Amino acid sequence: MKIAVCVKQVVTREWPLRVDDTRTWVQDRDASFEMNEPDAYALEEALRLKEQHGGEVVVCSAGPARVAQVIREALARGADRAIRVESDALAAADSGMVAEALAAAIRDEAFDLVLTGLQSDDQGFAQTGVVLAELLGIPHATIIMEVQVADGGLRVKRELEGGWFQWVSMRSPALLTIQSGINQLRYATLRGIMAAKKKEVRVVEPPADLAPHHEILELYVPEKGKQTRLIEGSPAEAAKELVRVLREEARVI
């Protein structure tokens, strides 16, 4: 099975977030970066599928030169080779633009399976995988919790709302967007890090006509507010109302 895994490089969670001067993105000039969390699970799933069914795992990433780091990390974990679409314009690009860049880079490879993370830790659009599937003309399924390879196709488990799941059969080639926690991530080994040096990384340019599909108007930190609400009534009534508010409005229980 020939599997592509699309990974995004995002600012690490420890990085203190500050809105930059354009007020449309965060200051990430000196940030440290890491692999987008669901993408790490997608990579792990691809490596497991390869171990079970043979084939090849190709890691793909679109972004400025710095994304070479997550590519190396993926190769160190066991991906066989990489395709990197390099452009500064892809640093904080929208899903449509990234999907177009990736589609152009991987279309000719005719992958049996394309995996992406469910969503990105920074923008959280959850669209890149879906749009990419459309551009490649293959079916997709989202929020995947389990992948089984059945003859000629796939059986996948999707996560629904409220603790429900759904099994879906689909033909391949296909694209799946993988949910965090689907498997147990392996460590990058020192041998893996050293071996990554020798693996092929194909660097390609994005299509010349690549342009944003939408524009972030403003990014801001939510204002902190403190609201006190007094629930009146007898203790029994008040307790009942409190539970209702916590469940239905605050949604914390």
Add this chain to the structure above:
Amino acid sequence: MTNSELHTDLRTAVRELCSRFPDSYWRELDAQEAYPEEFVRALTEAGYLAALIPEDLGGSGLGIAEASIILEEVNRSGGNAAACHAQLYIMGTLLRHGSEAQRRHYLPKIASGELRLQAFAVTEPTTGTDTTQMKTMAVRRGDHYVVNGQKVWISRVEHSDLMLLVARTTPLEEVKKRTEGLSVFLVDLREAIGHGMTVRPIRAMINHASTEVFFDDLEVPVENRVGDEGQGFRYLLDGLNAERILIAAECVGDGRWFIERASRYARDRVVFGRPIGQNQGIQFPIARAYVNVEAADLMRIRAADLFDAGDPCGAEANMAKLLAADASWEAANVTMQTYGGYGFAQEYDIERKFRETRLYQTAPISTNLILAYIGQHVLDLPRSF
């Protein structure tokens, strides 16, 4: 891949591995005085403890700079690399001075983790830092040596398969120089314990698996001697620069861990109506500790670069160890102070790391002895002891 890319990748990967072993993991081990078996296994299986072993012997053939990054990241993540740092570097004696047969036999197994060589027996109760006065004797009898004597503070013996032992093979009275007449042996602990060797754990301020070791007619085959008879002290000195640099890196890791915690706490903790970090009495000591950790790190990098280039680095390695141990200890103190009463509470981990980083003022080499080295060998002052 450039060196700096390799270093970034190593940091990322080791940090990721360490993140699976959170503060609570280390805290519980500390309370139970238990060995971090699971962590050490993970680090071994991922190959990090074989970083310095050449590729043809099953390791990764990396330099001291890379090895030091691995240990730094363990301590920076809140763990304690002392549990396994010796597996990285003790084998150096075998690599440099062992016979071809010894190297081929042991190093691949050490690289894979099948054999643990992470105990090094030098210190003795009555002679301490004055190593050449050691009393443990190994007397040759035909195809083996018979060892008698006692060692103290020997760490990780209970978690090793092999131990390097330094013992006298020629009595002090019979050598021209006191540095002569010592030899190094590879003791197979699986056979030795209970057959001439006894191990007794020492309860200590830190969870370090240190022990007292007694030798009572322990037989060690001649083929387990490493290098030439009588040259042991030279072999010992030979490994010291590597050890100094690695310990310095662990201290830098500790220092960074402390400063991260102290800064975060000082930003978040509000008393007298503002974050305590807004008071210069809290803020400046943290800032100063940060400056000192970063400066120590530069000396450590300098020493590692010289070491990896094969250049002399005794002065730099010693200075790095001193600066880094002082900086981590300062950072530990500052963090204790910043945390107020909570620094003392076990669940914040400050007191644990505080105890752990204090070791490096004393072992493996005390600060005084480094100053003595700098005075004598760098400044050409008269030997003070």
